[in-house]
Amino acid sequence: MAREMEQLKKAPVPSYYIDYHVDDIQFANLTASFGSIIEQNQDRSRILSLRVKVGDYAFDDSHPVAQRSMGYRGGGAGQAILPVDNDATAIAFQIWKTAENKYEDALERYKAVKNISERESKPAVAVNDFSTEPVETYIEPPLKNLQEDFDTAVWKKKVKKYSAIFLRDKNIMQGIVNIRATYERKYFISSEGTVIVQNVPAIYMSVNGSIRADDGDIIPLSKSYYATRPQDLPGDDVVVADVAKLVDRLGKLRTAPLAEPYSGPAILMAETSGVFFHEIFGHRIEGHRLKNEYDGQTFKSRINQTVLPKTLNVIFDPTLSTYKNFRLNGRYAYDDEGVKARRVAIVEKGVLKTFLMSRSPLENISNSNGHGRASVGAEPVSRQSNLIVETSKPVKFQDLRKQLIKECQKQGKEYGYLFKEVVGGFTTTDRYNPNAFNIFPTEVYRVYVNGKPDELVRGVDLIGTPLAMFAEITAAGDDAGVFIGFCGAESGNVPVSAVAPSLFVRRIETQKKPKQHEEATLLSRPAPTEQ
Amino acid sequence: MKKIIAIVISTLLLPAIVSAQDDNVILRAMKDELVRSTNELKYENHDKPFYISYTIDDASIFSVYSSLGGLFGSRDLKTRDKNVRILVGDYEFNDESLDNNTFSDPSALDIEMPLEDDYYGIRRALWTSTDNVYKGAAQKFKKHQATLKEKNKPLAELPHRTFAKIPPHQTHLPIPQYNIDRKKWEDYCKELSSYFKEIEALEASSVFVTFTRTVRYFVNTEGTTAIIPETLAAFHCNAQVKGSDGSAINAQATRYARTLDELPSFPELQKEVRDIVNKLKNSTQTKPLEDEYTGPVLFIGEPVVNVFASTVFSLNASNALQGQDSYSSEGGLGAENKVGKSYVDASITVKATPGLKTFQGKPVIGNIVMDAEGVKPPEEVILIEKGILKTLMNDRSLLKGDQVANGFNDGPGVVQIGIDNGIPVAELKEKLIATAKAEGLDYALIVRGKASPMGQTEIYKVDVATGNEEQLSPARLKQIQPKDLRRLTATATQALQYLPLSRNNIVSAIVPEAVLIEEAEVAPFKNSFQKDDIEYVTSPLKGSSK
Structure with missing residues (x-):
């Protein structure tokens, strides 16, 4: 050198x-x-x-x-x-x-x-x-x-x-x-x-x-x-x-029955809400993107303004390898630009405080906060690490269910949705496409207002637009779940975790998943029993 | 778009374990699933299959890659690939008869072939492919039946492909085991690649050794079963320097053998690499070919094989139906209509001899025991006799009544090109000069040495007045067409050369030692990616030259 x-x-x-x-x-x-x-x-x-x-x-x-x-x-x-x-x-x-x-x-x-x-x-x-x-x-x-x-x-x-x-x-x-x-x-x-x-x-x-x-x-x-x-x-x-x-x-x-498109109340259980925050919020506070005139720049001028419910704090902390006994994979000592990793409180009591920063400064933020990241062979940009969502007003899960049912009744819905597990999702942040997100749940239940047992359904994707969705977050649970995964964006796939409590959301939207039409096999699978 | 996914499965790097194989397990699983498929496959409102074949290629690929003395890769990758072919209808008219696209769409439900000799795992992998391929074939055959009905013609009047009947055979060859001294080959590659440190103008270099051991397992509903082991060892050396005019000059050497032990000895490889190093050191001062050249060109040594590469080595019948997209080469398509006619110079005779095992006491690689469709080729097929195209290499899909499936689905394996009235190399050079003079040229060209990547060729300029030779910077030879072989003279003596058709498919070519083409085209080599010739930072190799 x-x-x-x-x-x-x-x-x-x-x-x-x-x-x-x-x-x-x-x-x-x-x-x-x-x-x-x-x-x-x-x-x-x-x-x-x-x-x-x-x-x-x-x-x-x-x-x-x-x-x-x-x-x-x-x-x-x-x-x-x-x-x-x-x-x-x-x-x-x-x-x-x-x-x-x-x-x-x-x-x-x-x-x-x-x-x-x-x-x-x-x-x-x-x-x-x-x-x-x-x-x-x-x-x-x-x-x-x-x-x-x-x-x-x-x-x-x-x-x-x-x-x-x-x-x-x-x-x-x-x-x-x-x-x-x-x-x-x-x-x-x-x-x-x-x-x-x-x-x-x-x-x-x-x-x-x-x-x-x-x-x-x-x-x-x-x-x-x-x-x-x-x-x-x-x-x-x-x-x-x-x-x-x-x-x-x-x-x-x-x-399980195929679900129809739906708009109404839902509970996102902890693991799902982590992915939900990663997509709808996390990608919009990555600093480098706010310099790009093609980006939607959702939060660029919202520093010190309320962007989430006042009960919520959002932190990114790459210095943690565990949180509440969950192992986190978004941990590192120094980021990929040689900047020391540090805890960054992005949202405090619902108020946006800063952005995730690499060495690419913004108008009011002249330094990195240790989030310049890249996969092998790629150039670093600001990326998420360990996302942690905390609430100052935790609600027991049974109370979230009660709120769900009450809200369903208020909206005249026969049932609300409970999203239990998720495999991933994506979002678009540019200004030439709808600023939307799509989350891929794998285990979804209908929660009936009349006390009927929860019903497992299939074929549901959770969709929406971020700003509308933030306003609908009504309560957060006293639990926490972690999603361990890889986030793909400009600088490749980087390991990320998302820890969050379960959320009660007043109104979500779903759409049907793409459906396949695979014929049944003509012959049975060889080795009919477990070996 | 930004996305999060649970776990990204990477296939970035490669494995290194070869387990002991019990061959019978693989063949037994194939046979048992074949019997089940034959007896039980039933697809409502569709015909049953009349032909099913299963192929499993069990391959282990050892490779070592080194550059400038550093070890960049050393691994032994094990793979098992399957191929399932199912035909619905009959030998005369089936699902492949009216459609050039005979590949099945992949299924989302496919199960991969196990790497271990896992009886049920192998059957499961065959089961999913059988299900997918059969459904596709049955649906396509139904469509073909509707087309035939719509045309309202006898089948004989409709151009269509038939499927050749082949007598069954059982060919079970023993599977040799090989012990690879990985450390030895790593050390060899590192040392050989370190010689390039001497070239100050070096842009890139690499030394590779690979050893592929494949065992092909084949069964079909006609009763053929086969276990055919094949091996191929290869040594590759490539390097590139920047010429005095800023252009890239490449040099390479490739050696093939059946096993690692049969590759040239280490001292021979050392000499081979040293020769390349010396050649590249000198080549930085060679002059480029100034203008495009059209005239006589003499090919000597390895480049002779390239004279025939796109012509007589690819005399495969494409059997593509006209009016549909075809992936076949132009050579193949063009040749189909020239059977029985003059094709190249009347002095040329071309034979495919896929079973030939030695030539002049040296082992010949590329022999074919059985092609991918289970067909055993004859010992000898004359493709061109005294310039007349006699027949083409066929697979089992035949378009014309006079064609036969002669076992060349995978290419010729071994080809021999003989020339009548051959003359020695020295006389060829005299003829080269005389021909150039007669055409009013100041110089002629000789291509010798080794063919290089990117179509570059080692070129020598011969002054027609003095006969003196001067090496030029590499140039690009325009692909030789059959018409270019109509005016040709060559040596009677032959040499064994190799032509790779694909990574593991090598043609052994027994060709004249030298060939004079009376009219060929050679152009200066232009590197379209060439950047301005500015070196902002000096190479770390500068000053390292001995």
């Missing part, structure tokens, strides 16, 4: 900042289907991603301009594979080629944005393109060899055993269990002098089943587990019971 920086400073348009990011990844992956191993990988790789910035902190190649007529055909060029052994020449050569390409890319973009910005009207408040941050040094001890912790033979037996439980129901079409273990050591250095070496061990196990309903629709259900070491995943007794429950629920869903 010293050599690159020294020579690039002498270039006609010098570089003022370089960073290198290397992900050294040990990886193991096992997948079993109905008791048979169908995928087995184990490997190690090192991936370099780097940034070379041209200009200065005030105005550089990342300066936001309208994309039209930039006359710039750039993109990418900042990634390379590095050798898995420590051959200095091979590593230096890869870095040199990648940095050279990246500098040329940054130079082209810098010339383009410089040209455009001279034609565009100047903003009322000048905002730097890149923040200045403290120089940090942080080095964690070396990570263990994954093979020391991950016994392939043991886990093969386990995933085979777990997935074989799906054989219990002849109507189940897919019964897959996957375990993916990554021990990742992340290296970051910058020309400012920051040196960060941190470990990110992560074990994810997922259980995915699907069943065919008599009308040909395919109904999926899933369950996932997260730990930082294989031995910390739940034991056989827990997983076997969970898969058995999932099989049982699939059987019930097969004959």
Whole structure:
């Protein structure tokens, strides 16, 4: 880096900042289907991603301009594979080629944005393109060899055993269990002098089943587990019971009625409300997006204004690895720009306080708060970490149900909805499409006002527009649930958690899920019983 | 769009375990599911299948990748792929008769083939594919029946594909086991790739070794069962430097063998890589071909195989129905109408000899015991005799009455190209110069050495006045067409070369050592991605040259 920086400073348009990011990844992956191993990988790789910035902190190649007529055909060029052994020449050569390409890319973009910005009207408040941050040094001890912790033979037996439980129901079409273990050591250095070496061990196990309903629709259900070491995943007794429950629920869903579109009261149980907040709120307080004139910028001018019920606090805290006994996967010591992770209170008593910030400043926020994140090989932007929603006025779950029923009666509804589990969702934040969200529930019940037992239904997606939805949040439970997942956006897939209480919402909307028309198989599945 | 999902399953990296196989389990599972499918498949209001075949390709792919002395990858990937083919109707008229698209749409309910010898797992994987493929075939056959009715013509008057009847066979070959010394190959690749550190103008380089062990299991309702092991080892070396004019100059070497032990010895590989290093060091000062060239070109050594690559190696019958989209090559389509006619120079005879195992005492790879449709090819098929196209390579789908399924679904395997009245290389060079002079050219071109990626070719300029040769920067040779082979002279002596059709499908080509094409086109190589020739930071290899 010293050599690159020294020579690039002498270039006609010098570089003022370089960073290198290397992900050294040990990886193991096992997948079993109905008791048979169908995928087995184990490997190690090192991936370099780097940034070379041209200009200065005030105005550089990342300066936001309208994309039209930039006359710039750039993109990418900042990634390379590095050798898995420590051959200095091979590593230096890869870095040199990648940095050279990246500098040329940054130079082209810098010339383009410089040209455009001279034609565009100047903003009322000048905002730097890149923040200045403290120089940090942080080095964690070396990570263990994954093979020391991950016994392939043991886990093969386990995933085979777990997935074989799906054989219990002849109507189940897919019964897959996957375990993916990554021990990742992340290296970051910058020309400012920051040196960060941190470990990110992560074990994810997922259980995915699907069943065919008599009308040909395919109904999926899933369950996932997260730990930082294989031995910390739940034991056989827990997983076997969970898969058995999932099989049982699939059987019930097969004959469950299809739901019609609905507008009315609902309870989002804790795990679902975490995803709900991630989609409708979290993506709208990611700072870099508020500089983009194509974005809807829902909250850009709402700092110190009430945006949520006064009983709610919203925090993003990447320093936590657990919360109320839940393991959180959005934890890191330093973000992907070498900025120290910190707790950020985004909403206090319903009032918006700040945004999630990377090193791309906004008008009133000139520094990062440790949320510049990226997946392997991507450039960091501001992203969510561990989302925590807290309420100052918790309500017992039974009281939430009472409120639901009361509100249904008030609105003249025969039933309200209870969203118990969810597999994910998405939202659009740009201003050229409806600012909407869509959440994919997997376990949904109708709660009848006349005391009839809750009825499991299928084929429901939870939809809506964010601002309207915020106003409908009426009460929050005294419980908490966690959703562990990966969030996909501009800088790739990053691990995120969402912890929230159950919510009672006065009015939600649902729409029908896309339906499949799969014919029944002509012959029965071989191996009719659990092996 | 931003989204959150529970768990993203990645297939980013590759595995490394080969388990001991009990072959009988795979074959037994295939046979048992075949019997069940044959006896029990019933799809309301649709015909039953008349033909079912199951193929399982059990493959292990060892690969090592190194660059500049660093190890970038070393793995042994195990895969098992299945192929299910089901025909509804009969051999004369079936679901594939009137449609060029014979592939089934994938099913969301597919179950992947287990990596282990898991009897029920294998049957489940075949079961889901059978269900999907059969339903598609049965529906398509019903549609074809309606089309036939609508045309209101006898079937004989309607262009259609038939399915060839093939006698069943049982071919069960022993499955060899291989012990791979991974460390040895890692060390070899690292050392060989480290030689490129000497090239200051280096832009990229890599050394790969791969060893693919495949066992194909095949059963069909005609009674054929087969277990066919195949192996292919390969050594690849690629490098690129920046020429004096800023253009990219590539060089490569590839060696194939049946096993890792049969690859050239380490000293031979060292010499091969050293030669490339030296060649690239010198090539940075070579001049480019100034203008596009049309005239005589002499091919010597490895590049000879490329003369025939797009012509006589791809004499496959496409059997595509006209008026529908076809994925077949132009060569194949064009050749179908030229059977019995003059196709190339009358001195050329081309034979497919898929069973040939050795040539001049050296092992020949690419032999075919059985093609993907279970057909055993004959020992020898004459494709071109004294310039006349005699027949084409066929699979089991036939469009014309005089065609036969000759077992070439996977290509020719081994091809021999013989030339009448061959002359030595020295005389070919004299003829090259004489031809160029007669055409009023100042120079002629020789292509020798190794073919490079991106269509680049090692070119030598021959002064017609002095006969002196000068190496030029790599240039691009326009693809040779059958018409270009109508004026050709070659050596009588032959050499064994290899032509990769796909990653694991290699044609062994026994071709003349040198070939003179009287009219070929060569153009300067233009790299459309070439950037301004500015080096902002010096290469870390600068100053490392010995």
